[in-house]
Each structure stands twice: as structure tokens, then as C-alpha cells.
Amino acid sequence: MSHLSNFFHWCIGFLSIIVVAIQIPVQAQSGINEFGSFEQQLPSYWTRGNEPSGTTLSWATDQFRSMGHSLKIEKTSTGDSASWISENMCDLWSDKHFKNVDIKFGMYYMTSGVNTNPTTDDQKWFVSYSFYREDGSLIGEKKFELDQSVASTTGWVADTTAVGEISLPEDSWTTIIRFVGGKDATGTVWTDDYLFVGRDGWAGQDWNTQLGVPTGWFYWMPPIGGNDGVLDQGYENTVVTDEYAYNGNYSLKFDIPAGTHDGFVGTRKYPLNSQPPLGQSISMNEPQDITALNGIVPGDILRISVWIKGMNLYPDSAAAFWDAWSVAITPMFHNTIGNNAGFGDFWASDIPLRFPNATSFDWKQFYVDVPVQSGAVSMSVRLHPLGRFSGTVYMDQLQIKKNGVTDITNEPGTPTNFSLSQNYPNPFNPSTVVSYSLPTNSFVSLIIYDLLGREVKTLINNEQNSGTYQVQWNGENNYGSKVSSGTYIYTIRTGSYYEARKMVLLK
Numbered sequence: 001m002s003h004l005s006n007f008f009h010w011c012i013g014f015l016s017i018i019v020v021a022i023q024i025p026v027q028a029q030s031g032i033n034e035f036g037s038f039e040q041q042l043p044s045y046w047t048r049g050n051e052p053s054g055t056t057l058s059w060a061t062d063q064f065r066s067m068g069h070s071l072k073i074e075k076t077s078t079g080d081s082a083s084w085i086s087e088n089m090c091d092l093w094s095d096k097h098f099k100n101v102d103i104k105f106g107m108y109y110m111t112s113g114v115n116t117n118p119t120t121d122d123q124k125w126f127v128s129y130s131f132y133r134e135d136g137s138l139i140g141e142k143k144f145e146l147d148q149s150v151a152s153t154t155g156w157v158a159d160t161t162a163v164g165e166i167s168l169p170e171d172s173w174t175t176i177i178r179f180v181g182g183k184d185a186t187g188t189v190w191t192d193d194y195l196f197v198g199r200d201g202w203a204g205q206d207w208n209t210q211l212g213v214p215t216g217w218f219y220w221m222p223p224i225g226g227n228d229g230v231l232d233q234g235y236e237n238t239v240v241t242d243e244y245a246y247n248g249n250y251s252l253k254f255d256i257p258a259g260t261h262d263g264f265v266g267t268r269k270y271p272l273n274s275q276p277p278l279g280q281s282i283s284m285n286e287p288q289d290i291t292a293l294n295g296i297v298p299g300d301i302l303r304i305s306v307w308i309k310g311m312n313l314y315p316d317s318a319a320a321f322w323d324a325w326s327v328a329i330t331p332m333f334h335n336t337i338g339n340n341a342g343f344g345d346f347w348a349s350d351i352p353l354r355f356p357n358a359t360s361f362d363w364k365q366f367y368v369d370v371p372v373q374s375g376a377v378s379m380s381v382r383l384h385p386l387g388r389f390s391g392t393v394y395m396d397q398l399q400i401k402k403n404g405v406t407d408i409t410n411e412p413g414t415p416t417n418f419s420l421s422q423n424y425p426n427p428f429n430p431s432t433v434v435s436y437s438l439p440t441n442s443f444v445s446l447i448i449y450d451l452l453g454r455e456v457k458t459l460i461n462n463e464q465n466s467g468t469y470q471v472q473w474n475g476e477n478n479y480g481s482k483v484s485s486g487t488y489i490y491t492i493r494t495g496s497y498y499e500a501r502k503m504v505l506l507k
Helices: 317-325
Strands: 046-048 055-060 070-075 082-086 103-112 125-130 137-143 157-160 174-181 187-197 217-220 238-242 251-256 264-267 302-311 329-336 344-347 359-371 378-385 391-403 432-438 443-450 455-464 466-474 486-494 497-505
Touching: 070 082, 070 174, 103 125, 103 137, 125 187, 137 251, 174 187, 238 264, 251 378, 264 329, 302 329, 302 378, 329 359, 378 391, 432 443, 432 486
Parallel strands: 359 497
Antiparallel strands: 046 082, 055 070, 070 187, 082 174, 103 157, 103 187, 125 137, 125 174, 217 264, 238 251, 251 391, 264 378, 302 359, 302 391, 329 344, 329 378, 432 466, 443 455, 443 486, 486 497
């Protein structure tokens, strides 16, 4: 493998900045602007660079290869360049892009009416990947010059690095992608399905390069996230659509065929750095405009809710396959935030939602209550069809509210809210007590799972009157055998109410 062969061979003097971190400007939004709105008008991880007179940059829906959107530049004038520019693609769990790995990267593009046979760099259309050290200095760049031998391509064209062409000599702490029409270039160009995948090891990942979700979101498509260009598992059908919306003009649509792979659309990590009033939802505009969740302390309860419309469902799927055929809300707490910090999750749970027993249902709000974990500095939430799920769901208005539920309910009389308290003691050996409250007569399922989602013990599975209850678990599974030390998840389900908590058995 030749390091940096045919790499970094051109000057970037035409660019006015060398970027260590791109800040996305806050855009005026239409409709609601909650944590989980899909009304934003920019794709996540991308921002407009230069947009001179006679040029239009759009997050386009007229042409796309997957997930309903592409990046588009229409350029009718000369005299200045036009560009889309990514944020730092070293983010979330891809904290760096790693050296000594043969990397396949590039993108798909489509052209219409572009200037042909350019003789100068200023007349060219191109995409570049730029790699930077920790101190912000440039390691090098790779430039993909788009084919301008004809004015218009026939469909989408792939342009990627060849086997053995590129491996980084150093870890890249900042990776920026630019899609550029030179100052004397004209015509219309779309780009989509940017790739970044190690051929012989883990090179890191790019983010939102299928361009399907707006500011504040990212996705994970099987088999390895979508950055490999393999788009045949059904999740490429995931789009932000105006077909239906609960509030505003757009919702997130999953249209999933029967399969065995998980995939999700999730929020980016948001800092726990300001406080909403009790019972009011958290406003999440842009990642740089977050002032939510300050004053939240471990043990506070957050209610995570989302509105869902279902179609083409199998009404018996939950009974036949249980959680694997479900759609879940997955809350995650992290001890990191920001580029190059790593994923840093130390608590996460797929919490399956119980849909109505029907082939379709209109907009319905589902929610889960989760405790804030000790040590968390940020959180994220995933909208998460699980592996065997098949059907069509529209999801809108993901919200987080600080809930007034306390850890332990000792009030006399009938409780006013459903609640599941933290087990006591915790950690425990050999037994622990779980308390919960029912404001109405309910059918209650109280079940313990291991961290792989396998059922360990059913504590309660029957109708109960309203009231506050306690149940003891002695560390045995459903077969009467003692379980090993470790972390377990206990869940309560009563109709539309669902909650999960973590317990630790120490021996």
C-alpha cells in the first residue's frame, strides 16, 4: 500500500479558511422546533459554504440515490466559487480517522448541463476530503474531479479511491468534506452517498453522508452504518417526508421490509447544561444553540415521548416475536461530548413500545420514563425499529420533559402517577426490593432482563388494583437458578406506560 500516493497534490489556496471545526449557523425554522423536530432546512453535519449571486445551494429532493435527499449546486454565473462544507466528520464514536488503514472514500454524483472540457481548475467541479492534525495543521487532501467530458451524466456515477491508493500516515483529528463548483464552473450537480470505510480495518466513519436527516440528527444503517455504500437492507427507504406530519410539515418515515438487522435515526449528543421548568419540553434548535437540561441531577426522571403513525403492520408480531419485532425508544447517557471525545456511553436501553393490535393506527403518543444516570454530561435518543420489525411508521415531535416522579413513593392513598422506583438496596446481594405505583387498576408486567435483552425473571404478570406495591427478587431466574453478578434491567409495562431501570447484583 502506498501512503498518500497521488494524494494531497493540489493547493487549497482558493479556499478562504482552513477549518478545525465548522460551526453551523442557526437557521430560522418553520413549524415546531422541539428536540425531535424534522422541520429544519439543512442536512445534519453539513452547512452552506459560499453561495454567490447566480448560484443556489439546496438540500434537494428532486434527485437522490438514497434516503430522499442530496446536496445540490445550481450555478449559472462565473466569478466566484460555490460550496457545501461538512462539519468535522470525526465525531460520536468515530473520534478520529485512523492511520495505516486502506480507506475507500468518495461519493456518487450526477451532472446536468455543466461546462465541458475544463482547461483550468477554476472551471472544474470537484469534491475534496481534507485531513488535519490535532493542532489544526493540514495533513493533506484528496480531490475528486468530476467528469466534465459530457455536459450531463446518465444516472449516478461513483468516484472513490482505488484499492491501496490512500492510507493516512497520521491520525486525522478533523476531517472536512467540500463539494465545490469552481468560480468559472456552471451547470447543476448533485452529490449523495459519501463513503468512508476501511478496507482492511477500522478507519473511522463519516456522518449523515446519505444526507437523509436534518440538523441535530444522525442515522445508523446496516450492515455498518451506511458509510460503506451498501444500501440494500431496507433502511435506505428511511426518509424525512411531507406525506404525513403530526405537527408542522414533515415527519420521519421508516419503511422497513422483513429482515434481521437493526437500524435507527438518533439525535446527536446534547449537553446536560441548562434546566427546563418542570413539565415543560426541552427546546433543541441547533447543536450550538442548546440550552437544555441544566440543573438535572442523577435520579431525576426524564419523560421521552414521540408521536407515531403506523401502517402495513403485522398485528400479531409482538406476540410472535416479542421485543425483536418492535419499534423502540433508546435513551442513552454519555460521559463525553464534542468532536474527538469518543462515544462514551455508560447507560443505554432499547425500550420497546407496544403498538395497538392492528395493521394500522393514526397518530398516537408513546413515552418512556428514564432516570438520569450518575456521571452523565450529555444524552441522546434513538428512534429504533428493532431487528425483525416490518412495516411503515411515521415518527414526529420527539420531546423530553423533566418528570415530577420521585424515586420512592410513600404517600398514603391512591398514587396520581405510574412510577417505577429504583430498587433498594442497589447494588445488592442476595436480594433486593422493587417498588412501583399504579394510579388505576392495570394489567402489570414486571420483568428483569440481562444486558443482551434476554428475559431473566418475570416478577409480576397479572391484573392489579391501584396502589403502591413492593416485590422482592432473590437473584434467581425463571428456572430457579441463581444468576451471576452483573447489571440487569428491570421493566414495568401497564398498557401505554413503560419504564426501565438498571440494577446491579454483586457477589
